Amino acid sequence: MVDWLVQNWLSIAVPLLVFLAFFMAAVWLRGVAYDAFDRWVAKARWEGSQLFVDSTRRPFLYWCLMLGAYIAVQVSVLSPEAKALAGRVLGSLFVISLSWVIARLSEGMLKLYLAKLKAPPPPTALVINIVRVTIAVVGVLILLDIWGAPTTPIILVLAAAIVFLALAFRDMVPDFFSGFQLAQGEHIKVGDFIKLESGDQGYVAEITWRNTRIKTLDGNLILIPNSRLIQSTVVNYGYPLKKASEPFRFQARLHLKELTGLRASNLPELVDILRRAPDSVIYYHTHHFLEEHQYLTPEPANDFALWVGDVLGDEVLSEKLASIDTFEFVTIGALKRRIIDVIDEYLAEKTDGRTAPEGREFHFIRSISVVLPTSYVAHDFREFVEILRKISIDSLYFHIFEAKLRLQKGVNDFSIWIEDCLEEGDLAAKIARLDPYTYTLEALRSTIIQLIEKRIK
């Protein structure tokens, strides 16, 4: 043994010295490199520096050892086969450690930057897994190459798998990139009120990497693929306006006609029954023309005026009754008294009135109102206007006519809400001053919308 060492000490010492020299030089180089890196980081303030240092400092040492060992083997007297085997083992260790470092570094960087990304965040775990698998696959391919194994079939299989996956997820890709585009362009943000080509509108509730979610005015969620949203025409009204202290819940009023069985053939009979008639009868005969012919004329006459004119042929009284301004009255009782007074005054002067022909008598009808909820709720002017455009005339009618007179609020529901919950007294007063009886319901809808739009522009 001693003899063998005496004879071969040079063959052992030289590789050992080479190894130690390379190792020490590498350790020194690592120290210099990291000092320079620290100085650069201090200047550049890169947030990923600590992660980089933590991930690479120790592996760097192992790589120096591996490099030293490789050079030592090459200068040794080992057989070429042994040198090649040692080179493959060391190369494999290097590839494995390098892959591990890259994977760790990538994971850390992705976590750091995905959290800060303005764009809709794709699921972090999914992206990290994709990177891990990619690095592992590349590492394995290099290892196989080092050991001389054939890699072409594996590469082909991988290429086929990639093509398959690309086809399977081809629809998602445009959405993914559109999501980035949406966010980077800053045309649409979460919280914006937007109107789509389809006419649907609402607030942007969330932008994900595939879809944009829009909460509509009736509380539904619309899910639009990002690619479709980016290609369509969208009106963006911007951020919500001031929130009302209480939301406005739209209701609708439907009505049913109840026959009283009472009928009048002449003016004395008409006024006699009127005295006994409940408010629901007066309400019906002063409002039903408005509802049933809302599209037709902005100045509907009440049924009493129409009947006196058309059937009794008394145009003077008909005109007097038609000119009673319903808008002036806050209660149906007061309106009823006015109608009776007009007929009484007329009868006091003229007693020889006509009698209606058979079949043309005045039939007294009660109005039964059924109030039902709708799904529409407005929290600000923007929502209010957009809902106002689409609610039924039954809803508009309820909040304007029924609320003021039949429910005896004295003013329409819209004005009450605008004043009490949005503190916009001037606008509330303007809407309250509109005489709704001089508009068709559609014209009334447009007028109120215009007044509000003028205020919020």
Add this chain to the structure above:
Amino acid sequence: MEIELFRQSKATIGDYEPIVGRSTIEELRVLADKLSGKIIQNINSTATGGGVAEILEHLVPLLNQLGVDTRWQVMQGSDEFFEVTKKFHNALHGKSESISDEDFSLFLEVSRRNLNELSFFGDLIFIHDPQPVALISKKKEIGRRWLWRCHIDASNPDKRVWDFLRGFVVDYDAAVFSAPNFAQRLPIRQFLISPSIDPLSDKNKELSSKTIDSVLAKYGLTLDKPMIVQVSRFDRLKDPLGVIRAFEMAKKSVECQLVLAGGTAADDPESEVVLDEVRERAEGSKDIHVLLIPPGSDIEINALQRAATVVLQKSLKEGFGLTISEALWKGKPVVASAVGGIPLQIHNKLTGLLCHTVEGAAYALRQLLSNPQYARQLGENGREHVKQNFLITRHIKDYLLLFLSLEHPEDVFYL
């Protein structure tokens, strides 16, 4: 017998949305939801033929689609029974009928039999017309809500028949009439619900110009002159001879042609006589076309109304007169007599022109034929009026409100 035909209905409630708007359909769904769990049991006297069956054929499937469990049963009766109820029907219309005590006894006997044979399972039992009216006797035993729907014009009924029927009607929770003047003084609640037309039915749906042309060709008609059309069965109450006189008077100043289209009623032998009189009166005039249309020719009637320049309905007496709504729905200017339910559909000079005489009809025709812009405006208003008030969706809404209001006696109630 329970009618299952409704399950084969073609139109769905969603099909009406483009016509009446989304909000109207949404309101129907809200109302229907409030009746969830209730069964509405309709009972009438015939499964096919007649206005009531036609209405139920359309309404029952649509109510079910909305989620309201609506059933339809038909009472059983002998030929003798239906002869008696036909007399009742005529008597309620004010026609003098000889009705014996045996007739009343037969009516009660058949009603008793049906009381034993029919199953009364509805939470709300909806009886249509006088034939099954006596089934109300079951109310004392089973309770529930009972409604009587009077589809006929009972404005001037024969007193004896009305008093007999009234004895049953007063036990109902409520009665429903089609026009205010059809109603009677009753101690129960009475509701006014007008009939309706179905815009998707063959009689009212949109037709291509090719279809209209083929119907015109079938009857040898051309549109080389403005066309006045009256569609009604050949009946003196529809005054076809008065129509011809009005046409002749109008034609003196405006070039036009007249189409009198209709059928004869199997249960009215006089209609053949009237048809012969009309043909004789029209003989020699190449501008008067008298068309005998077989029953079920809905597409043909639709096409004739759509081809018309002016639609005329110069009745001397009329029920509700839904042919007016049919014509208005097609955007046609209409001249019609101010009788029956017609004034509910035509507000003079707003949605059409009303007349009282032959001369008045002729004058109105001249006005419309000489002023196409005015005629078009009336037609447009008329279509809107029907859309708001006389389409089947309004009918469904009224029925749903009616069912709900039975539990709410107040003037205003919240759902």
